Amino acid sequence: MPDDVGMTVAVQLFPTCIGDVVAQQTVTDTERVLDALGIDHQRPSGTTCCGQPAFNSGHDSPARSVAKATLKALDDGSDLPILVPSGSCASMVRLHWRELFHGTPEAEAATRIARRVRELSSFLAEHTDALRDLEPSLAVRVGYHDSCHMLRELRIKEAPREVLQTVAGLELVELDSSERCCGFGGTFSGRYPDVSVAMADTKIDDMVAAKVDVLVSSDPGCLMQLAGRMSRQGTPVRAVHVATLMAEALA
Amino acid sequence: MTDRASFLAAIRSAPRGLDPGLPDRRDAPDAPTQLRVGEDRAARLQAEAEAASTVVHRVTASDVAATVARVLVEANSQRIALTTDLAPFVDDVQATLAVAGLTGAIYAEVAPNRAHAGALDATVTGCIAAVAASGSIVTSAAGAGRAGALIAPTHICVVRDEQIVGGLHELFDGDVLAEAGSLFALQSGPSRSADIEKVLILGVHGPGNVHLIIVAPD
Amino acid sequence: MSATREDVGGTPLPPGWAKPAHQPDAFELTTTTFEERAAKTMARPFARGAIANATDHAAALTTARFVGTDHDALREEARKIRAHAIANLPDYLDHWIDQAERKGTVVHYASDESEARRIVAQICTDQQITRVVKSKSMASEEVSLNSALEAVGVDIYETDLGEFVVQAMGDRPGHVIAPILHRTKDEVHELFSAMAGHELPNEAEALTAFAREGLRHAFLTADAGISGGNFLIAETGDVLLVTNEGNGRLTTSLPPIHIALVGIEKVLPRRRDLAVLLPLLTGHGTGQQITTYVSVAAGPRRQGEPDGPEQMHVVLLDAGRSALLGGEFEEALHCIRCGACQNVCPVYRQVGGHAYGWVYGGPIGAVLTPLFRGQEEAGELAHATTLCGACDDVCPVKIPLHDLLLGLRRRSDADGHVPRHEQLAFALWAQVWSRPLLYRASTAVARGSLRTLARDGVVSAKTPLLRRWTAGRDLVVGRRAR
Numbered sequence: 001m002p003d004d005v006g007m008t009v010a011v012q013l014f015p016t017c018i019g020d021v022v023a024q025q026t027v028t029d030t031e032r033v034l035d036a037l038g039i040d041h042q043r044p045s046g047t048t049c050c051g052q053p054a055f056n057s058g059h060d061s062p063a064r065s066v067a068k069a070t071l072k073a074l075d076d077g078s079d080l081p082i083l084v085p086s087g088s089c090a091s092m093v094r095l096h097w098r099e100l101f102h103g104t105p106e107a108e109a110a111t112r113i114a115r116r117v118r119e120l121s122s123f124l125a126e127h128t129d130a131l132r133d134l135e136p137s138l139a140v141r142v143g144y145h146d147s148c149h150m151l152r153e154l155r156i157k158e159a160p161r162e163v164l165q166t167v168a169g170l171e172l173v174e175l176d177s178s179e180r181c182c183g184f185g186g187t188f189s190g191r192y193p194d195v196s197v198a199m200a201d202t203k204i205d206d207m208v209a210a211k212v213d214v215l216v217s218s219d220p221g222c223l224m225q226l227a228g229r230m231s232r233q234g235t236p237v238r239a240v241h242v243a244t245l246m247a248e249a250l251a
Numbered sequence: 252m253t254d255r256a257s258f259l260a261a262i263r264s265a266p267r268g269l270d271p272g273l274p275d276r277r278d279a280p281d282a283p284t285q286l287r288v289g290e291d292r293a294a295r296l297q298a299e300a301e302a303a304s305t306v307v308h309r310v311t312a313s314d315v316a317a318t319v320a321r322v323l324v325e326a327n328s329q330r331i332a333l334t335t336d337l338a339p340f341v342d343d344v345q346a347t348l349a350v351a352g353l354t355g356a357i358y359a360e361v362a363p364n365r366a367h368a369g370a371l372d373a374t375v376t377g378c379i380a381a382v383a384a385s386g387s388i389v390t391s392a393a394g395a396g397r398a399g400a401l402i403a404p405t406h407i408c409v410v411r412d413e414q415i416v417g418g419l420h421e422l423f424d425g426d427v428l429a430e431a432g433s434l435f436a437l438q439s440g441p442s443r444s445a446d447i448e449k450v451l452i453l454g455v456h457g458p459g460n461v462h463l464i465i466v467a468p469d
Numbered sequence: 470m471s472a473t474r475e476d477v478g479g480t481p482l483p484p485g486w487a488k489p490a491h492q493p494d495a496f497e498l499t500t501t502t503f504e505e506r507a508a509k510t511m512a513r514p515f516a517r518g519a520i521a522n523a524t525d526h527a528a529a530l531t532t533a534r535f536v537g538t539d540h541d542a543l544r545e546e547a548r549k550i551r552a553h554a555i556a557n558l559p560d561y562l563d564h565w566i567d568q569a570e571r572k573g574t575v576v577h578y579a580s581d582e583s584e585a586r587r588i589v590a591q592i593c594t595d596q597q598i599t600r601v602v603k604s605k606s607m608a609s610e611e612v613s614l615n616s617a618l619e620a621v622g623v624d625i626y627e628t629d630l631g632e633f634v635v636q637a638m639g640d641r642p643g644h645v646i647a648p649i650l651h652r653t654k655d656e657v658h659e660l661f662s663a664m665a666g667h668e669l670p671n672e673a674e675a676l677t678a679f680a681r682e683g684l685r686h687a688f689l690t691a692d693a694g695i696s697g698g699n700f701l702i703a704e705t706g707d708v709l710l711v712t713n714e715g716n717g718r719l720t721t722s723l724p725p726i727h728i729a730l731v732g733i734e735k736v737l738p739r740r741r742d743l744a745v746l747l748p749l750l751t752g753h754g755t756g757q758q759i760t761t762y763v764s765v766a767a768g769p770r771r772q773g774e775p776d777g778p779e780q781m782h783v784v785l786l787d788a789g790r791s792a793l794l795g796g797e798f799e800e801a802l803h804c805i806r807c808g809a810c811q812n813v814c815p816v817y818r819q820v821g822g823h824a825y826g827w828v829y830g831g832p833i834g835a836v837l838t839p840l841f842r843g844q845e846e847a848g849e850l851a852h853a854t855t856l857c858g859a860c861d862d863v864c865p866v867k868i869p870l871h872d873l874l875l876g877l878r879r880r881s882d883a884d885g886h887v888p889r890h891e892q893l894a895f896a897l898w899a900q901v902w903s904r905p906l907l908y909r910a911s912t913a914v915a916r917g918s919l920r921t922l923a924r925d926g927v928v929s930a931k932t933p934l935l936r937r938w939t940a941g942r943d944l945v946v947g948r949r950a951r
Contacts, residue, residue, distance in 0.1 A: 185854070
């Protein structure tokens with residue numbers, strides 16, 4: 001790992017719609033971690049949603065009009081990395097915007113932005129030395145959930161684990177089902193709630209069997225699903241974003 | 252009724268998809284069913300066959316008949332048939348069976364009566380090849396017949412060392428299949444099913460007791 | 470042929486076997502929804518557990534099988550072979566037909582399902598076939614062959630152990646490789662004991678032996694054997710069949726007539742392509758090094774051969790396949806029916822094969838069913854997945870299932886097969902969220918409403934808009950107090 005502290009001095013932060021509505025804590029915690037690392041950050045004004053809910057439902061036209069608003073807000077003429085604290089939104093912008101905007105006046109900007117977008121944990125993984133210097137510490141047993149789009153589209157698997165392992169006292173457990181879908185699936189969770197919940201349950205059973213205190217993921221969608229089900233069931237496992245765990249460890 | 256011309260015309264009228272070209276066999280990556288560099292064929296054949304629950308015997312040519320007879324006596328087989336691809340061991344096997352009080356009928360003479368074929372206790376066949384890396388014997392309709400190697404609860408196959416090919420590539424690139432007749436078959440261990448609650452059962456429709464006799468080179 | 474039957478000594482078929490149970494046709498698509506069908510399987514705890522265990526087990530075996538090999542390169546090779554075969558399908562089929570006919574195979578042409586049924590029924594009528602042994606064939610499930618043959622007075626015996634159970638229960642296969650994945654030993658015990666007319670030992674071995682004995686009689690007396698085909702080899706006119714029980718080969722060896730019903734997409738150019746495709750088919754299907762029996766037949770018995778059928782018929786089945794050529798969904802034709810995508814699918818794992826309402830379950834079913842049965846009837850299936858992509862990663866011929874599923878969702882949208890309320894919702898969503906000001910206002914309202922509804926940072930009330938979420942889950946909006 002090259003010592004690149006100070007290499008990145010400023011970033012843009014795209015909170016995503018889920019960060020604006022449900023997972024505000026994730027966004028604030030991301031900012032706290034960036035603050036601790038001394039990295040300047042700002043939320044560009046005017047971002048909305050990446051368009052994924054409509055795109056993945058097959059409705060390209062509404063997806064495009066919503067994504068266009070975000071595209072305009074993010075295309076600020078700078079080369080700053082755009083951090084996204086959500087694996088599937090990062091995947092949407094990085095990999096699918098080019099397809100979504102293909103043949104439109106925004107095609108070029110979409111490519112430009114796709115190149116700048118970084119999934120948060122993969123960005124933080126480049127700053128593990130700096131993180132370690134800050135002596136994060138938290139005595140917890142943690143299981144990690146690989147979100148599908150981050151794992152199988154962005155092919156990011158080790159980065160969030162490397163970030164978690166900077167925390168003193170943290171014990172990272174590999175769950176048998178770490179790569180299995182949690183059942184969220186965007187609109188799937190509402191179309192087929194019983195199947196969706198059953199899918200969450202198999203993951204939760206696994207976490208309980210592994211006796212983890214905290215389940216960490218890098219995708220607020222998966223966390224909404226797993227935390228929501230565990231809350232309903234009274235499962236004594238917290239489900240938090242990697243940014244939240246790091247913020248707590250650095251506090 | 253649709254005929255050949257109109258059936259194919261309908262398919263031809265469809266637009267043509269992207270053709271990446273047919274890959275060249277020489278660049279083909281290795282599959283699990285290929286021999287590894289420097290690996291011994293007979294040893295790999297034995298290992299793969301045993302992994303598939305085949306009982307393997309490594310013998311010299313002079314011990315083939317005795318081994319066959321021993322297996323059949325142990326299996327308590329009475330109705331026994333031999334296929335002609337067992338040559339050059341047919342006479343020897345029949346003579347040795349006779350000593351044990353058993354008769355080895357010729358499968359081609361039993362087969363025309365399905366009931367008789369279906370009532371066999373054991374068959375003894377040769378093969379046209381064996382594939383080391385997949386643990387398979389290769390039988391032909393012209394030799395062992397279509398059903399000769401799997402109609403009875405016990406099957407013994409005799410393979411000579413020089414018949415063993417390394418992997419599937421060698422089998423399909425070689426010329427042993429040319430004379431196979433109307434069917435060739437790869438057969439790898441006992442018949443099996445795990446349909447009922449994943450419990451592995453050997454000997455469903457084919458043999459549950461399978462022996463492979465590998466004859467060492469002279 | 471009747472003479473052959475009378476020759477058979479030994480036990481005739483036990484009384485309970487005189488007529489195999491009628492098997493219903495495989496279509497539930499028009500009468501039920503995915504959600505309703507899924508609920509049926511999910512209500513059976515054994516089925517759920519068994520499906521999860523069996524698919525996990527198979528997936529692990531597949532992974533283990535390819536350790537130490539360049540699995541990805543092999544899959545890429547297989548993808549190219551399949552893509553090349555499909556891109557040149559008419560030429561290879563033409564060549565296959567030439568070769569097959571040269572070897573005495575009678576080739577028939579079925580443009581659609583009803584033609585396939587008519588052809589096979591006609592062969593049965595012409596040849597006075599009244600008893601058929603059948604080796605597992607998904608193509609025959611597609612065309613509902615069994616009921617068509619029953620209608621012309623043919624008794625059909627499914628000979629794959631699992632398919633036999635399925636048939637006798639009046640059920641349908643739940644998985645392309647493991648048809649009774651969803652059934653217990655106790656259920657099989659009860660069924661077989663009733664057929665036997667006495668209580669059988671409740672052990673897999675004894676139950677298997679019972680089926681073997683009766684089916685052996687069927688093999689020895691059947692007038693014809695019907696099979697599918699895993700591959701057609703253009704070079705040599707071969708039909709290839711893989712089975713583990715040996716029923717496939719017996720089906721094509723013992724009865725005097727062999728009829729194979731095979732989808733046109735099963736063509737491979739050369740025998741040597743099997744060196745790539747076979748280990749992938751079996752490694753991804755069951756995790757085996759190779760399937761126990763691989764049988765490759767070209768034509769009926771020849772002069773001097775000790776056994777084999779006097780006639781071999783092959784019915785080539787189009788039934789919606791050629792319509793996919795050259796189009797967005799062509800890669801669905803690359804499928805070799807190994808079942809690996811079912812084994813890794815987190816949705817299939819919960820709901821099993823029947824939820825997909827037709828012949829094929831899991832990701833490939835969610836793709837093939839809308840393509841073969843139409844968007845109107847089956848378009849919903851493309852939404853019955855989380856697009857997790859596990860199927861893409863396991864497919865031995867690298868079918869981009871995720872993209873095909875997404876493509877089908879787009880096609881639903883383009884063809885107007887989307888429910889009105891969904892269209893309106895996304896249109897409204899786009900109106901509001903494409904405008905940052907309205908977006909900010911709407912998210913502020915949403916946050917405020919959630920705050921109002923929340924107790925201790927958790928929304929669990931069944932509010933109308935959130936009903937389908939909160940039925941089984943809370944919505945955790947704040948940091949949980951603990």
